[in-house]
Amino acid sequence: MSRSATPKLGAYAALAAAGLLAALVLGRPELAALAAPFALALVVGLSLAETPRVRGIFELGTERQVEGEPVEAWLELEAETPVPRLEVLVDLPDGLESEAPSLQVLGLAPGERAELELPLHCAHWGAYRVGRVFLRAHDRFGLLVFEETLDLRRPLKVYPRGEALRRVLRPFETQVFAGNQPPRSRGEGIEFADLRPFVPGDRVRRVNWRATARRGEPWVNETHPERNTDVVIFLDTFAEARDGGTSTLDLAVEAAGSLAGHYIREKDRVGLVAFGGVLNWLTVSTGVVQLYRVLDSLLDAEIFLSYAWKDIDILPVRTLPPHALVLALTPLLDERSVRALVDLRARGFDLAVVEISPVPFVEPGKGELDDLAYRLWLLRRDALRSSYLQLGVPVVEWRRDAPLQAALEEVRTFRRHARVTRA
């Protein structure tokens, strides 16, 4: 522990010295007697002062938790030397809160252990390392202060809570693996597709007896096979709009977590591309492990300021498999991501854009000129959305006070009409 003197020590030393000097100058021993208690306090205090030795163990109840949920934490301290007054402060990163007092004080005898409970509240998603403990001990007379930082950090991952989705967007094309989605093609499955006349080779169990009786000849059921789909969540991390504790990136991460969880529960393969100052990607895969990979990647998502021009060519080839649905979550604030999405569409990818609206995060100016600039900005955003729609890209504005499900339904509606138009 580092040791330093308190202002009290300096003051006592000065008072004692002044009293002794005054006794010499005035020739009065009473002044030396007045200074004597301060000198005594210094001598006794410094003689008895011993550098405290404290060891600590920090434990977390869990290493993974969902945003908004509590996490139990314990700090165990053991003193090797007597510590009359020990101030304990656990440094909590932004995003974690504790109902326990931030600063706790205790006294420890040699060999004594004390356990402090720290009920934590996961206020915001993120990957944290919790457990940096600041210790400050005082000697018995308050003349010296000893300080030490214990690095007992443990990892804690707080996943975004997101929204429970009932229905999400479906890609136009399915893949070859088994899943929950009926493709347009027909084959072995349980989802009814159509009726057709019996041909040699058809299995008897496929005969539709009611249709056969009505038509006088054997008819069989046709079914859709169950297939999975590939979905790539495209997260724009070039820029964000922030208002206090929340930002468009927070909303995008929560939405991405919800979407990834839903698609993987449906046995689809999910990939992630965080396209921004720093490129981060995950190739498509399925299963719980992939869900945790996606969520862990989302926790690392942050805005890195970069002026470098980036386009879609920098993405590894396997990150965007053929026939995959690319679901973009973007505030449409950066020209590079806007161009990249247009480029994806031009390359024939099945693209849908959920615009995380930055409008609620922006206050219109007070002056007339500011108001004009604000309206022009809104008009430019409308024009940008229109240009996407003209390219056949469904784009929907999602605001933070609206459910994600509503935005997805809007995209579904657009895509249904777009398919008719194509046909």
Next chain:
Amino acid sequence: MAGTLLRGGGHEPLLLVVGGLALPVLLGGLVLRWSAALAVGVALLGAQQAVRLALGPDSPDSWTPLSAGALLLTAELVWWSVEPRVPAWSQPWQATRRVGTVLLACAGGSMVSAVVLVAAGVPISGGFGLELAGVAAATGALGVVAWVARSH
């Protein structure tokens, strides 16, 4: 301060002025949590004693140990008052333990003060040894001050 005034010996107005200076300085130090002001305030209370002794009779003042203990008690209490407020310190065992330590220190200080007075009253003539002891004490006091300055 009141005790000093009661034993003023006809110099009460001057003692009242010196002691009266100490009060606003101490109050300011308490309000601003400024340690230097507290030190000056306690020093002014000591100066009030010094003025009384300088202007008073030459005979030793038998109340000095009590005054010294009270001065230390004042200093302990004012520095306690400006420490950061921590809820845990309002726990009964913490407060009781600390009050006990402070009172013990003040009683010990009074006793040491009495010993100093008694030692000062011993009729011994000066000499090289005594002067050497005085130099050593002064050097020791300077050493403590230097150590404090270095550790800040």
